[in-house]
Amino acid sequence: MSKPADSWPPVDTEPAVPHPAAPAPGSKLGVHYTHCFGCGDQIEDGLHMQSTVGDGMVVVSHFTVTETHQGAPGLAHGGLLACAFDEALGAAVGNLLRKPAVTGRLETDFVRPVPVGSTLHITAKLDGVAGRKIYASAEGRLNADDGAVAVRARGLFVTVGFDHFTTHGDADALEKLQQAGQEGWDINP
Template identity: 30%
Template sequence: MAELLSGAAREERRDAVGDLGAAMRELVDACVRTEVDAAELAAVAAGARELAARLRVGGRGLLDVAAVDDPVAGERWYSPVYGPGSPVAPPLTVEAEGGGRVTARVTVPKAHEGPPGLTHGGTIATLLDHVLARALRSAGRGGLTATLTVTYRRPVRLGVEHLLVAEVGELDGRRSTARARIVAADDPDTVLAEGEGLFVALRPEAAASTFAGVSHAPEAWTARP
């Protein structure tokens, strides 16, 4: 079980985690775009397995929280949506939040391609789901996604900067709703996709069951006292 870090030690490790994550995203991008010959692919695969073995020497279990994370604040450094250490995150960057409203930016890479040149629909749904949850968190609410409805209006293109805006809607006990949209940064008036979500904060007993075995209690998804 990794001990959570704080202060200077956490910042130092976060810098290293972010640097490795950026390097791995470069590798992922190269992997999905390369047309080198089969012999070179085999050589690179062997090298990649050697690097993986080096990292696994200090690995953690599936339920263990990373030392650089802040579970209470919901900061997940290996999140597949925004995590600086994730090799598959686009990554999405939240630029402003507070009072139930979140604005974020993302440029989707080739690794998240659906139709040629376009973002996979599942990736669009994931991005919307995340900013909806972040909007709730900015309003001091917690919860897990209960329902998510996505309306795809126009293609979301790869390699183009996009903006996502999410706002909290109705609040009713442990239940919260939020709405979000995604637009191209250079055409903010044209909505490309919209998402509406219902989120339900977990009661303490449900949280204990849902996160049983997790090394550090994730309070960001539970009901507030």
Template identity: 40%
Template structure:
């Protein structure tokens, strides 16, 4: 398998942003309708994501029956979504919003429906606008991962990046109101 994930050796130094939430504090969701972390997403994952020490993030997820893929196990796309959301919060520890440009997941073991999946992410570093992360998922034993992931995010200006898509959002009026503020 060819991997697109290579961490450069000449990473820029990173520093936790002064406005980043502290270790143990819940990360602010970026969109309350987000399928991953949004509280108001009707069928979403409803992930509660917390900042850890340094440049780490953690979350847990109940593997509900409607997340089933193969018989009695979590669908790989759901796991990928969870990784995307948890790892996507790591860039917020050092600066503004970022979007996924590359994500790869290695599925190591089936994840049974009814289990509690623990996810963690670490921001490995940045190179200009690119932010490199890794994630690990386990069920109860951190030394026995069920999946690992790597991703590259790119920092963006969220107002510009999402401007032409606001009308399609379920909460477009709320976003338009936010953008009209100075």
């Protein structure tokens, strides 16, 4: 029996199981690449997202919307919010499953405006795994504890080999990072 087209995840999945080396609940997650727009610390106008492992298959992330993140005057740009959810969902996949994966699909629902100066708290969870496909979803709130949902997203991630990054990425930059002991880059943060 097939699932309805609007169900999530859209296919029968196995429960996501944390990798034995996954960080424990309460662990703060570091930067996986210093030049990552989402979590990196070397991009002046980046999100500088900070994440912590929650209970179960959850990662909680947050970032503060700055003036350089706006689309309409005083409000976060929708594409930037989609980027934040891609980062939060990817942090859950990479840290909890410890598998290199890339975004295959990202759906974002904008429920209410996110003003400049506000901090968006994103709770991302892994919903299931089907072969190489990993399904995850998230909600973003303006108040970490009881605020109304501002943005929802769900994504499909696909596991890949490290050669995906060496084939399609900047081979020179990857080589330099590998020669430096991969400092500043961790495919499985």
